[in-house]
Amino acid sequence: MPATIPVILSGGAGTRLWPISRRLAPKQLQRLTGERSMLEDTLARISHLDGEAMVVANVEQLGAIEGQVPPGTRLVGEPVARNTAPAAAAAALLSDPEDVLVVLPSDHHIADTKTFRAALESAIGGARSGHLVAFGVVPDRPETGYGYIVPGPPASSGRLIERFVEKPDLQAALGLIESGALWNGGMFAFQARVLVDEMARHAPAVLEAVSKSVASAKSQGSRLLLGEEFGQAPSLSVDVAVMEKTDLGLVVELDAGWSDAGSWESLYALGQSDSSGNVILGDVVTEDVKSSYLRSDGPLVAVLGVDNLVIVATGDAVLVTKRDRVQEVKRLVERLEGRSELSIPPPSSSDR
Amino acid sequence: MPATIPVILSGGAGTRLWPISRRLAPKQLQRLTGERSMLEDTLARISHLDGEAMVVANVEQLGAIEGQVPPGTRLVGEPVARNTAPAAAAAALLSDPEDVLVVLPSDHHIADTKTFRAALESAIGGARSGHLVAFGVVPDRPETGYGYIVPGPPASSGRLIERFVEKPDLQAALGLIESGALWNGGMFAFQARVLVDEMARHAPAVLEAVSKSVASAKSQGSRLLLGEEFGQAPSLSVDVAVMEKTDLGLVVELDAGWSDAGSWESLYALGQSDSSGNVILGDVVTEDVKSSYLRSDGPLVAVLGVDNLVIVATGDAVLVTKRDRVQEVKRLVERLEGRSELSIPPPSSSDR
Numbered sequence: 001m002p003a004t005i006p007v008i009l010s011g012g013a014g015t016r017l018w019p020i021s022r023r024l025a026p027k028q029l030q031r032l033t034g035e036r037s038m039l040e041d042t043l044a045r046i047s048h049l050d051g052e053a054m055v056v057a058n059v060e061q062l063g064a065i066e067g068q069v070p071p072g073t074r075l076v077g078e079p080v081a082r083n084t085a086p087a088a089a090a091a092a093l094l095s096d097p098e099d100v101l102v103v104l105p106s107d108h109h110i111a112d113t114k115t116f117r118a119a120l121e122s123a124i125g126g127a128r129s130g131h132l133v134a135f136g137v138v139p140d141r142p143e144t145g146y147g148y149i150v151p152g153p154p155a156s157s158g159r160l161i162e163r164f165v166e167k168p169d170l171q172a173a174l175g176l177i178e179s180g181a182l183w184n185g186g187m188f189a190f191q192a193r194v195l196v197d198e199m200a201r202h203a204p205a206v207l208e209a210v211s212k213s214v215a216s217a218k219s220q221g222s223r224l225l226l227g228e229e230f231g232q233a234p235s236l237s238v239d240v241a242v243m244e245k246t247d248l249g250l251v252v253e254l255d256a257g258w259s260d261a262g263s264w265e266s267l268y269a270l271g272q273s274d275s276s277g278n279v280i281l282g283d284v285v286t287e288d289v290k291s292s293y294l295r296s297d298g299p300l301v302a303v304l305g306v307d308n309l310v311i312v313a314t315g316d317a318v319l320v321t322k323r324d325r326v327q328e329v330k331r332l333v334e335r336l337e338g339r340s341e342l343s344i345p346p347p348s349s350s351d352r
Numbered sequence: 353m354p355a356t357i358p359v360i361l362s363g364g365a366g367t368r369l370w371p372i373s374r375r376l377a378p379k380q381l382q383r384l385t386g387e388r389s390m391l392e393d394t395l396a397r398i399s400h401l402d403g404e405a406m407v408v409a410n411v412e413q414l415g416a417i418e419g420q421v422p423p424g425t426r427l428v429g430e431p432v433a434r435n436t437a438p439a440a441a442a443a444a445l446l447s448d449p450e451d452v453l454v455v456l457p458s459d460h461h462i463a464d465t466k467t468f469r470a471a472l473e474s475a476i477g478g479a480r481s482g483h484l485v486a487f488g489v490v491p492d493r494p495e496t497g498y499g500y501i502v503p504g505p506p507a508s509s510g511r512l513i514e515r516f517v518e519k520p521d522l523q524a525a526l527g528l529i530e531s532g533a534l535w536n537g538g539m540f541a542f543q544a545r546v547l548v549d550e551m552a553r554h555a556p557a558v559l560e561a562v563s564k565s566v567a568s569a570k571s572q573g574s575r576l577l578l579g580e581e582f583g584q585a586p587s588l589s590v591d592v593a594v595m596e597k598t599d600l601g602l603v604v605e606l607d608a609g610w611s612d613a614g615s616w617e618s619l620y621a622l623g624q625s626d627s628s629g630n631v632i633l634g635d636v637v638t639e640d641v642k643s644s645y646l647r648s649d650g651p652l653v654a655v656l657g658v659d660n661l662v663i664v665a666t667g668d669a670v671l672v673t674k675r676d677r678v679q680e681v682k683r684l685v686e687r688l689e690g691r692s693e694l695s696i697p698p699p700s701s702s703d704r
Contacts, residue, residue: 018654019652019654285684285687285688287680287683287684287687288677296670299651299665299666299667299668299669299670299693300371300668300669300670300688300691300693301669301670301672302370302371302669302670302671302672302684302685302688303671303672303673304671304672304673304674304677304680304681304684305673305674305676305677305680306661306672306673306674309658309672311670311672313651313665313670314651315651316651316652317651317652317653317654318648318651318652318653318654318663318665318670319654319655319656320653320654320655320656320658320661320663320672321655321656321657321658322656322657322658324657325640325656325657328639328656328657329656331639332637332639332654332656333654335637335639336637336652336654339652341652
């Protein structure tokens, strides 16, 4: 009997969430939104599926991941980051061809698990009927930073995918929403066999390199370390490599309080704001502060007479910016390349 | 031959310069403006005088002070803070009656030592002729947070003091400057005997309590610890206790780049600003930041897309505020009463 296997992709570095997110402890492993990390939340969200979960991540993050996953979880180590298509291909090649894979990023926030699971059932149904299924998130704003999926006629448990639109301008985004387009949430379901077939057709270079790396993979306890050939795969997303090209695309609607939790502004929106519109976490004291995201994972932070700021302090680094500039944190952080404050987790307050 | 004795008052807590300034390591002991602390700068500025310096400070700060003063400096410990009049009275009672005392705060910045020393010579001359001499700082703005001295007719090496005006409103400040009034810099020169006589006349309760505390003082190496009776003295400034009441007041003009270095805005003004108008000290990285004071004595501080902020980070605390709100830091800090981040010096980066 073929299984339904959660495949969690944990490749992201979460640079825009520095200084909490670090290369060796990226955002999906941090307690950014609650008591659990987003990886733990993601695993809990699909814990009812019958297959044992597989986590695909950069080999240098496996140690940190191991402490957050249930026993029996398969850990697949990528020698280098190559975006999501090679990771999904590896997961498919490591599964029974008839298995359905549910491929989820490790670093998204979903408020409503019940609704998510209902959409997941539809997606699994679509996958069993031979489709490559994408989750289409119901938009709540004309976001220009996301990709959109334009649905076509109904089929199986969803609607056929008419086309993908990558990062539209505002005018186009408004038109897309008007016409019923959905955000591409980067979550997929498909049979292993179908993905491999479609990848052979549309992205053979990915499949070839990943096949070799699976053949030369080495086991190490619960870990499987993919061979160096993985690095020869083109760095492509599942969307670009397969979904935009296949005739088998199906989209299932998801309206469950989804957030990519990708920036401090996203976390501000996810947080509980007080009567001054501030989201405050940790040892923070304020006076006449409004509409700000204020977080300390270490030092005492005292803030006076400002508004619309993001202030994030750890034991070794502090970020101060405006809420509407948070996308540029990535660029600022790139300038810090090579510094330990980018890669090594900050000292916790209890260490000091 | 009577000596000229520098008396440095180091009683201030420097609350507005938190988180660098701490109760056990207040601003005058910190390297805020250069390679030396302001106490060290102050001592260097009067090192040419023949008398050995005396530093009057809260007893709990003497340990930190001891490491910053030349050998032979007398350290006088106050059991409690009682403003400047009791401290000056103690210094006078501990000196030869004919000695001239030059009483200086430990936490002011003076850019031009040569001009300061010339004014000092005039002040000492005035003191030797029996006056209580105040230094009147030539104003460069209609500051409403300072006291003003209105000079009268010339006498001795300065001008007689006509009256004092405490913290005028803006209109009054403009009028005062127009009429040639000077800022009260809180720096004085007088013979010990003259101060004691005038204090007996105008502030007998101060003199009585301080006399008892000098009588019961205990030596401890180079330290002299004033007795508990010191605490019975009314908490008064030299200005209020004596200068505003005496007929012997003389003012000597000082135009030497004086700053009370009392707030982060003062330190911004004293600092070297770059082409974006930022004053940056320590491990700070900026992108599109303007007109800000950015200082780290510990963590990496990354700042993006803001202006006119003050950001000061230490190993255990971070302050973020607007440059025009820095006076309110004192009030914010009062809310932190009892926390170690107020009293104990922050861990230095080399400790971590």
